[in-house]
Amino acid sequence: MTHLDAIRRALREFGLDGWLLYDFRGNNVLARRVLGLEDKPVGSRRFFYFIPADDAVGPTKLVHPIEPAALDHLEGTKRIYERWSSLETHLKETLAGTSKVAMEYAPGLSNPYVSRVDAGTVEAVRALGVEVVSSGDLIQLFEATWDDDQWAMHRQAEAHTTAAFDLAFGMIAEALKEGRTITEGQVQKLILDHFDACDMTTYSPPIVAVNAHSADPHFENTPATDQPIRPGDFVLIDLWAKLKKPRAVYSDLTRVAFAGSSVPPKIASVFDVVARARDQAVTKVRDTLAEGRPLTGAEVDDAARSIIEQAGYGRFFIHRTGHNIGQETHGNGANIDNLETQDQRRILPRTCFSIEPGIYLPGEFGVRSEINVYIDADGRTVHVTGGPVQTEVLPLIPPV
Numbered sequence: 001m002t003h004l005d006a007i008r009r010a011l012r013e014f015g016l017d018g019w020l021l022y023d024f025r026g027n028n029v030l031a032r033r034v035l036g037l038e039d040k041p042v043g044s045r046r047f048f049y050f051i052p053a054d055d056a057v058g059p060t061k062l063v064h065p066i067e068p069a070a071l072d073h074l075e076g077t078k079r080i081y082e083r084w085s086s087l088e089t090h091l092k093e094t095l096a097g098t099s100k101v102a103m104e105y106a107p108g109l110s111n112p113y114v115s116r117v118d119a120g121t122v123e124a125v126r127a128l129g130v131e132v133v134s135s136g137d138l139i140q141l142f143e144a145t146w147d148d149d150q151w152a153m154h155r156q157a158e159a160h161t162t163a164a165f166d167l168a169f170g171m172i173a174e175a176l177k178e179g180r181t182i183t184e185g186q187v188q189k190l191i192l193d194h195f196d197a198c199d200m201t202t203y204s205p206p207i208v209a210v211n212a213h214s215a216d217p218h219f220e221n222t223p224a225t226d227q228p229i230r231p232g233d234f235v236l237i238d239l240w241a242k243l244k245k246p247r248a249v250y251s252d253l254t255r256v257a258f259a260g261s262s263v264p265p266k267i268a269s270v271f272d273v274v275a276r277a278r279d280q281a282v283t284k285v286r287d288t289l290a291e292g293r294p295l296t297g298a299e300v301d302d303a304a305r306s307i308i309e310q311a312g313y314g315r316f317f318i319h320r321t322g323h324n325i326g327q328e329t330h331g332n333g334a335n336i337d338n339l340e341t342q343d344q345r346r347i348l349p350r351t352c353f354s355i356e357p358g359i360y361l362p363g364e365f366g367v368r369s370e371i372n373v374y375i376d377a378d379g380r381t382v383h384v385t386g387g388p389v390q391t392e393v394l395p396l397i398p399p400v
Contacts, residue, residue, distance in 0.1 A: 018095075019051045062091065144324055153248045168187050184226055211365055213236075231260055254356055258394070270365075271393045298337060
């Protein structure tokens with residue numbers, strides 16, 4: 001296991017006695033990734049892998065005789081349980097002398113993204129007199145951080161996703177100029193064709209939303225909802241993709257435009273509030289990390305949300321400010337969230353997340369501006385990706 005020494009150091013830094021990784025039938029994808037099991041068949045029996053913080057004590061594997069080789073690629077002492085009672089005995093002996101361990105658990109309603117271990121298993125560990133704490137920051141360190149190759153792949157993906165906006169808005173502008181009808185679905189297909197030509201992949205199609213459709217943050221384009229884009233329409237495009245390469249990570253961006261030469265004052269005003277909230281979040285990240293202070297996702301959410309609330313649009317900002325980005329669009333690191341959850345995970349070096357505040361006016365339009373933020377290995381350098389940051393609603397018809 002390549003991360004073992006680094007995990008031990010992190011456990012000591014976080015004041016933990018160990019990390020108890022557990023899975024049953026693939027329920028804990030986070031543990032499986034940390035243990036290098038992503039590409040291995042999911043077993044039918046429970047296993048535990050305990051990593052103590054003490055370098056002098058080796059890891060312990062608890063496996064069933066039906067699948068005795070489940071963790072053979074990992075170092076450590078193997079213990080085989082058959083009866084449930086023997087599992088309890090082995091677990092007790094493994095954790096003897098331990099007072100605090102991390103598991104994929106989240107207290108209360110705090111963080112469902114980390115909470116992968118069932119309540120009964122947590123209760124069984126607590127019954128041994130061991131305190132269970134969340135492994136959220138450990139997961140970030142060993143599952144959500146990027147290496148140099150992944151950072152480079154993100155930048156390549158960013159170039160292609162940024163180019164997709166030029167193609168999409170250019171297609172709309174050309175249709176408007178020629179008086180042709182163009183629909184949300186046609187623009188969506190153009191983007192998907194562009195991704196395919198660039199050897200990119202995405203887990204779901206991009207969002208191309210006109211007028212009231214843009215007021216739905218998770219609007220889905222379908223043949224039944226497909227709308228034409230006409231002069232005077234507001235257009236939101238949210239797209240995400242990654243390279244078709246192993247371990248590639250996503251670029252996830254949103255921009256907005258107006259199918260006319262003069263953006264209506266209300267749309268321009270709402271965009272201004274959203275842009276200021278976006279920029280305030282980035283400033284919060286830059287300033288806090290430059291000072292060497294710890295920063296949580298919840299704090300960044302508060303920074304953005306305060307701008308929108310002060311402008312009187314608080315009740316129309318109905319989602320978190322951002323999410324972690326990794327091999328999935330919504331990765332397993334800290335989210336920028338103090339709304340849906342109180343994300344107290346720290347913003348760590350070599351992690352990436354979106355900043356995407358939005359204001360959604362039902363029946364009218366919704367404005368979202370999304371960029372990606374990557375924290376360099378030094379923990380202080382902040383990279384904003386996604387091409388030039390949008391500073392105004394793009395008019396698709398040149399002024400006369």
